[in-house]
Amino acid sequence: MSTFGCQRCGACCRWPGSVLLEAADVAVAAAALGLAEEAFIEKHATLARNRAQLTLKERSDGSCEFLQEDGRCRIYAARPKQCRDFPQGWRVDGCPGLSCGPEERRRNA
Ligand code: SF4
Ligand code: SF4
Numbered sequence: 402m403s404t405f406g407c408q409r410c411g412a413c414c415r416w417p418g419s420v421l422l423e424a425a426d427v428a429v430a431a432a433a434l435g436l437a438e439e440a441f442i443e444k445h446a447t448l449a450r451n452r453a454q455l456t457l458k459e460r461s462d463g464s465c466e467f468l469q470e471d472g473r474c475r476i477y478a479a480r481p482k483q484c485r486d487f488p489q490g491w492r493v494d495g496c497p498g499l500s501c502g503p504e505e506r507r508r509n510a
Pocket of ligand 1: 495
């Protein structure tokens with residue numbers, strides 16, 4: 402049984418690496434921000450290193466530009482699939498949500 406419960410600490414949003422975007426991710430995030438998809442891509446996306454996908458823009462320190470000062474995601478309800486799925490299928494170290502108990506999981510659900 403999984404013991405994962407996201408603590409909304411924002412650590413994974415500061416780690417180096419790309420948030421790859423699927424077409425549906427662009428549509429959902431653009432709508433959440435009240436932007437046309439083209440405008441969202443222009444403002445918030447860039448070509449990924451694989452040159453086959455788009456990725457969210459990052460700040461100079463490597464953090465996602467949607468990470469707010471309070472550690473929360475500005476587009477949480479419309480975050481990309483990669484973010485919604487994390488950390489499932491990832492090898493991660495340093496995610497406090499991976500070992501939390503049932504009380505913490507409920508609190509952060
Ligand atoms: S997935 Fe883990 S590292 Fe990311 S915000 Fe949740 S608890 Fe923090
Ligand atoms: S879109 Fe939100 S959840 Fe995904 S990396 Fe950026 S701040 Fe984190």
